[in-house]
Amino acid sequence: MVQHYIKGLDEPNPWYTTDSPFGGPVAPVIVYQQADSEFKGWYLDNLFGNLWRRQEWEIYAPTRVGQVLRCSARVADRYRRRDRDVVAQEMWVRDEAGHLIARSFHHQSFLAAQTSGEVTLRDPASKEGARQGEEPSGEPLSIELRKTFTEAMCNEFFYRSRNYHNDKAASKELGFGDTVIGGRMTLSCVTELLTRYFGRGFYLGAAWT
Amino acid sequence: MKFTNVLWPNEPFTTRGIITGRRVESGQTRAEVTVFCEKADGTKIIVASASALEG
Numbered sequence: 170m171v172q173h174y175i176k177g178l179d180e181p182n183p184w185y186t187t188d189s190p191f192g193g194p195v196a197p198v199i200v201y202q203q204a205d206s207e208f209k210g211w212y213l214d215n216l217f218g219n220l221w222r223r224q225e226w227e228i229y230a231p232t233r234v235g236q237v238l239r240c241s242a243r244v245a246d247r248y249r250r251r252d253r254d255v256v257a258q259e260m261w262v263r264d265e266a267g268h269l270i271a272r273s274f275h276h277q278s279f280l281a282a283q284t285s286g287e288v289t290l291r292d293p294a295s296k297e298g299a300r301q302g303e304e305p306s307g308e309p310l311s312i313e314l315r316k317t318f319t320e321a322m323c324n325e326f327f328y329r330s331r332n333y334h335n336d337k338a339a340s341k342e343l344g345f346g347d348t349v350i351g352g353r354m355t356l357s358c359v360t361e362l363l364t365r366y367f368g369r370g371f372y373l374g375a376a377w378t
Numbered sequence: 379m380k381f382t383n384v385l386w387p388n389e390p391f392t393t394r395g396i397i398t399g400r401r402v403e404s405g406q407t408r409a410e411v412t413v414f415c416e417k418a419d420g421t422k423i424i425v426a427s428a429s430a431l432e433g
Contacts, residue, residue, distance in 0.1 A: 221381045293383045293421040305398045305412050313394035320387050350385040355424050358393040359379065359413050363428055366395070367409075370431035377379055377413075377428035 170200055171234055177326025178354065179316070180361050185234070190369040196232040198360050198372055202353055203329075204240040205260045205275050211244050213254060213279040218288040218344045221352035222255055223276040224377075230270050231372040238270060239263050245274060253278040288344035314362050318350050326354050379426035383417075391417050393424075400432070407432045 171185050174197050182197075189195040212219070232238065239262075246257035255278045262271040280288070323335040333340040334351035364371050385391060392415070399410040409432050415424035 220384070223381065224379045226379075290384055296382055304414075305396055307396040307398040307412070310395040310397065310411065313392055315390065315392050317388060317390045318385070323387065345384075347386050350387060350389075352381050355381075355385060355391075355393075355415050356379065358391075358415055359424060359426055359428070362393045362395060362413065363411070363430060366411075367430040367432060370406075370433065373431060374408075375428065375430035377426050 171196055173325055173328045174200060174357070177322050177328075178357055178361065179322065180357075182361070182364070184364075189231075191231050191233075191372070194234040195372065196234050196236070197357070198228055198231070198364055198375070199226060199271065199273075199357075200232060201238055201240065201262055201271075202273075202356070204238075204262070205242060205258055205273065207240075208242045208258070208260075211242075211256055211258050212277065213256060215279055215281075215284055216343060217284050218280040220278050220349075221275070222250070222253075222278040223274075224352075224356065225274040226375075226377055227272045228270075228372060228375040229272075230264070230268065231369075232270060237265050239265065246276075249281070250278060252281055252283075254281050255279070283344070286344060287346070310362070310366050312362065312365055314358050316358060318354055320348065323348060323350065323354070327351060379424060381423065382425055383421050383423045385415075385417070385423045389417055391415055391423060395428075403431070 242260040245259040248255050255276050257276045260273045327335045333343050340348045395411045395413040397409050400407050411428045413426040416422045
């Protein structure tokens with residue numbers, strides 16, 4: 170898992186393979202993030218045009234490479250947003266002793282009526298807060314990440330299966346004109362930036378919404 | 379963390395952050411950060427509010 174993550178994102182952080190401030194290699198902070206999709210039955214039937222909408226995470230402890238974790242989840246909410254139905258799943262990640270490692274909410278949106286054709290995405294310029302000019306004041310972080318995800322990187326990151334994140338035909342079946350870069354990959358850029366900036370503090374009590 | 383726009387393969391993007399505040403928590407400093415992933419034309423694909431312990 171860690172090797173696919175490193176290659177898929179092109180993020181060779183030595184903490185993941187050699188040593189870290191926790192003694193020995195530590196996994197990327199939410200390396201277990203795909204566990205939420207392994208629970209069956211919470212997706213709605215119409216997968217056409219489904220997209221990630223929102224995530225929230227709380228991190229309480231690092232995960233060691235090779236450590237066994239246990240995940241549990243529930244459907245926490247279901248609501249309507251414009252032309253989409255949204256399902257929110259809450260997930261808990263625990264170590265073998267039952268200590269909480271992380272907690273998350275994942276909001277997945279499903280088109281309420283459209284089941285074929287081409288998905289119409291809203292114009293980015295029309296979205297609230299989606300363009301520059303609405304940024305908070307403050308001190309810019311001293312680092313930033315610049316990436317371009319290729320199909321090869323998507324194949325590496327989503328090595329478990331072929332889906333609309335690494336297969337154009339699968340993407341077209343869901344109404345998209347090209348493969349859609351997976352939210353897990355862009356989310357990981359956020360956590361990589363914050364891991365680099367905060368260091369160990371990011372593993373010991375971080376949260377993002 | 380809101381996923382505000384779709385990213386396609388081979389589109390360059392940047393992930394950056396702005397520290398919006400700091401507070402003391404049990405003797406340590408917790409920083410509040412707003413993080414953006416954005417395309418070259420400024421279109422944001424992720425907007426997130428995060429916090430973590432510094433130092």
